[in-house]
Amino acid sequence: MAEDETLAEERNVAGDAQDIRPGELLIPEDTYLTSGVHIGTQQKSASMRRFVYKVRFDGLHVLDVRETDRRIRLAANFLARVPADRILAVSQRQYGQKPVRVFAKTVGAVSFAERFVPGCLTNPNLAEFFEPKVLVVTDPATDQQALSEAVSIGIPVIGLCDVNNETRNVDLVIPANNKGRVALATVYWLLAREVIRARAGGADVEYPLSIEDFQAAL
Secondary structure, three states: OOHHHHHHHHHHHHOOOOOOOOOOOOOOHHHHHHHOOOEOOOOOOHHHHHHEEEEOOOOOEEEOHHHHHHHHHHHHHHHOOOOHHHEEEEEOOHHHHHHHHHHHHHHOOEEEEOOOOOOOOOOOOOOOOOOOOEEEEOOOOOOHHHHHHHHHHOOOEEEEEOOOOOOOOOOEEEEOOOOOHHHHHHHHHHHHHHHHHHHOOOOOOOOOOOHHHHOOOO
């Protein structure tokens, strides 16, 4: 998908959201940085170039956490308008499985952690068959089967995308380190919190869970 088309799709999925004023982030910038959400890979795909803030001395690409923050907000606003039990979150990455399960439980969504059975979204004869209205993928590469089936049935896809990911089938990209244990916990913790707040009209509702509650065991 061309970049202009990707941006158009992102606007269609996310709709309108409040602009983020300078210095205003959903969580302190230090929380993003200490969790490693911004640390990307040495390899960079063309479609992720626009999310790179800089390249470190060791060749690792650093993501722009302000853009990560903005897109978490956009994704949460969209997910809040979808029936909770029609949201599907998936992860075949080991460190993404607990965050996905806790995210789904927190917002009332469905999760397919670990192995995604081929045909879950396309074959009504399977016991695991499910008809979501939106798919959240932890990594478009490792969750390729789920992504492919979502594209075939025409539902929007929200994806956590690292610097090396291809984004052509992802409708709303959340640029983030999708390999790190703490990074994944942080993104899903924050996404769950913002979905709950968006459902409450932006109110600062009670949210007792911590980032640690989303972290996979070592």
